[in-house]
Amino acid sequence: MNQHAAPDPAALLSKRILIVEDDDALYQALRDSLQDAGCEVFGSCHRVCDPLDTVPASRLDAALVDMDPLGSDRAATLAQQLGDRNVPIVWITDRRDPEATAVATREYLRKPFTERQLLDSMSAAVGELFSGASAQEIDR
Numbered sequence: 001m002n003q004h005a006a007p008d009p010a011a012l013l014s015k016r017i018l019i020v021e022d023d024d025a026l027y028q029a030l031r032d033s034l035q036d037a038g039c040e041v042f043g044s045c046h047r048v049c050d051p052l053d054t055v056p057a058s059r060l061d062a063a064l065v066d067m068d069p070l071g072s073d074r075a076a077t078l079a080q081q082l083g084d085r086n087v088p089i090v091w092i093t094d095r096r097d098p099e100a101t102a103v104a105t106r107e108y109l110r111k112p113f114t115e116r117q118l119l120d121s122m123s124a125a126v127g128e129l130f131s132g133a134s135a136q137e138i139d140r
Helices: 024-036 071-084 098-102 115-125
Strands: 016-020 040-043 062-066 089-093 107-110
Touching (some): 024 062, 062 071, 062 115
Parallel strands (some): 016 062, 089 107
16 A cells, blocks of 8 residues: 555545444444445444345445454355455454465454554555544454
8 A cells, every 4th residue: 555645535435345243343333434434334243144145236345354253264255255246355353373364365454453444454445545544443
């Protein structure tokens, strides 16, 4: 990411984002941050079993996925399904082992992370940079 680009408050405006997160408090914090940035958010902390069931058939701009409750095999399957739809993924993990990041070949966030890191990662996933958010940690 280009750290010297001017912040663009509209970088995530109207982007359609899928969130797959099983922790209710973290899901709500992620949803609120992305909605505040102008995103339309799909997903639910209770829909980790079949995350694509919560998404309309129309396009998604990116997905934010906690790989820990999915496990490596299910995360790989979800990555394939989203890849088939050309949906970039930002992975979330609190694990530090190589297995946890093996599926996340591109963008991932290691807990705890800040709202700024979240928005920068999501913007990178959709091809833009947003650096105008706070540095308060998101890890509930």
